Amino acid sequence: xxxxxxTLDNLGRSVLSGVEQMGGILxxxxxxxxxxxxxxxxxxxxxxxxxxxxxxxxxxxVLTGTFTGMVxxxxxxxxxxxxxxxxxxxxxxxxxxxxxxxxxLTGLMVTARAGSAMAAELxxxxxxxxxxxLYVMAANPIKYLVVPRxxxxxxxxxxxxxxxxxxxxxxxxFVGVVLLDINKGIFVDNIYKYVELEDIYNGLIxxxxxxxxxxxxxxxxxxxxxxxxEGVGMATTEAVVIASVSILVADYFxxxxxx
Amino acid sequence: MIxxxxxxxxxxxxxxxxxxxxxxxxxxxxxxxxxxxxGKSVLLKHIIxxxxxxxxxxxxxxxxxxxxxxRSLNEVRKKFGMLFQxxxxxxxxxxxxxxxxSLREHTKMKEEEIRVAVAEKLKAVGLTGIEExxxxxxxxxxxxxxxLARAIAINPQIVLFDEPTTGLDPIMLEAINQLIIHTxxxxxxxxxxxxxDVESIFKVGHKIAMLYDGKIIEYGTPxxxxxxxxxxxxxxxxxxxxxxxxxx
Numbered sequence: 380x381x382x383x384x385x386t387l388d389n390l391g392r393s394v395l396s397g398v399e400q401m402g403g404i405l406x407x408x409x410x411x412x413x414x415x416x417x418x419x420x421x422x423x424x425x426x427x428x429x430x431x432x433x434x435x436x437x438x439x440x441v442l443t444g445t446f447t448g449m450v451x452x453x454x455x456x457x458x459x460x461x462x463x464x465x466x467x468x469x470x471x472x473x474x475x476x477x478x479x480x481x482x483x484l485t486g487l488m489v490t491a492r493a494g495s496a497m498a499a500e501l502x503x504x505x506x507x508x509x510x511x512x513l514y515v516m517a518a519n520p521i522k523y524l525v526v527p528r529x530x531x532x533x534x535x536x537x538x539x540x541x542x543x544x545x546x547x548x549x550x551x552x553f554v555g556v557v558l559l560d561i562n563k564g565i566f567v568d569n570i571y572k573y574v575e576l577e578d579i580y581n582g583l584i585x586x587x588x589x590x591x592x593x594x595x596x597x598x599x600x601x602x603x604x605x606x607x608x609e610g611v612g613m614a615t616t617e618a619v620v621i622a623s624v625s626i627l628v629a630d631y632f633x634x635x636x637x638x
Numbered sequence: 639m640i641x642x643x644x645x646x647x648x649x650x651x652x653x654x655x656x657x658x659x660x661x662x663x664x665x666x667x668x669x670x671x672x673x674x675x676x677g678k679s680v681l682l683k684h685i686i687x688x689x690x691x692x693x694x695x696x697x698x699x700x701x702x703x704x705x706x707x708x709r710s711l712n713e714v715r716k717k718f719g720m721l722f723q724x725x726x727x728x729x730x731x732x733x734x735x736x737x738x739x740s741l742r743e744h745t746k747m748k749e750e751e752i753r754v755a756v757a758e759k760l761k762a763v764g765l766t767g768i769e770e771x772x773x774x775x776x777x778x779x780x781x782x783x784x785x786l787a788r789a790i791a792i793n794p795q796i797v798l799f800d801e802p803t804t805g806l807d808p809i810m811l812e813a814i815n816q817l818i819i820h821t822x823x824x825x826x827x828x829x830x831x832x833x834x835d836v837e838s839i840f841k842v843g844h845k846i847a848m849l850y851d852g853k854i855i856e857y858g859t860p861x862x863x864x865x866x867x868x869x870x871x872x873x874x875x876x877x878x879x880x881x882x883x884x885x886x
Binding site: 516 | 686688713715716719723726729739740
């Protein structure tokens, strides 16, 4: 009986904590939207964050996108060969990359690299009282710290996704046409035939949403860090886990709505 | 003038401030003493509006800051500067950017004027030629001095010091004490210092208040405090383990 009560107690606490965090994230989003349009716009800070989130994530996104397209071509080639439909490899790779793998993998990679860094940086600023110092100097930390990170992520993650999409298809082309000897014309023609502009746009819209999610969760976790170095470590881990899971869950619902 | 009236604050079931009443005199240094974890920093955070009380008033020039919205609170905060325990300098900015932060945000000064003002404030705390250094390149004492330069950059009326001498060697400790005394005098500031360093409190304080059990149990000049018969205060000042203050 006692064990059941303890289990229910723990379950209740977890649910309450989850609801509290979701509420906190929503409040942060509303505050961010409120501060986003109040002058002066912190353009310099936004550009600095764009460089951090975008330029510095490019290499990892290039690698991820290219090899995902390559392995996708390799796997689908073996499947399609059973039906003598090797010509569909190109369109399969292109559709998978633009609709799903480009945005999702880019979102996850940027979460691992930049989302974690946001949580760690803001968490360190919290425990070393730098965020309190901003309040004391009559400067709102949401405007100075959160708005630039979120704006930068929403703009930059779609750009990274576009790079990932393109290189994924290029990687698929290399494996399919160069290594596996699929007809070049059929490979490219099927991409034009089956991939619509809407697939690319919707993938990029998804990516913008993932950019919002990962930066919002990273900033929320950093902003609410408690308890020194251990707290910073915990905030960073939680930010990556929650943002990654949120991206995958949101991906399902966005896909259901968009396609 | 800052007046704290019947201030209460609890965290869950733990009462931290249990009816604090205190008047801070203008143009003087008031030192708030008390045990570690006794609520001194919590009190300081209420005075600058970083925390909201459960009940009570914090009157700054007769305005109750506990009831202000963010915008009005920010206007009041421009009267304040604060030196945090570890300095709280912004890691991503160099010394000049740190000290000039408030000037860039809240004044229309040109870059050249800010540069001159920053150099002047750094000189006031005994530092020159370190404008381009990053906070990570500074020693503990230098960080505190830069943080003080930042706190006084916008010429505030009131400066709060949260344990300014903690973690410093005896020479640097004395240097920071002298700096507080001279800065208060030169800029005619109202200073509130949180400390539990007994030697320092008598050097820098015009008035001393002891916070114990969530209340101000004693308030007076350094001479009055020294002569006070209050056993809690005397145990704190002498650092004795025998007395009414229980060691946990």
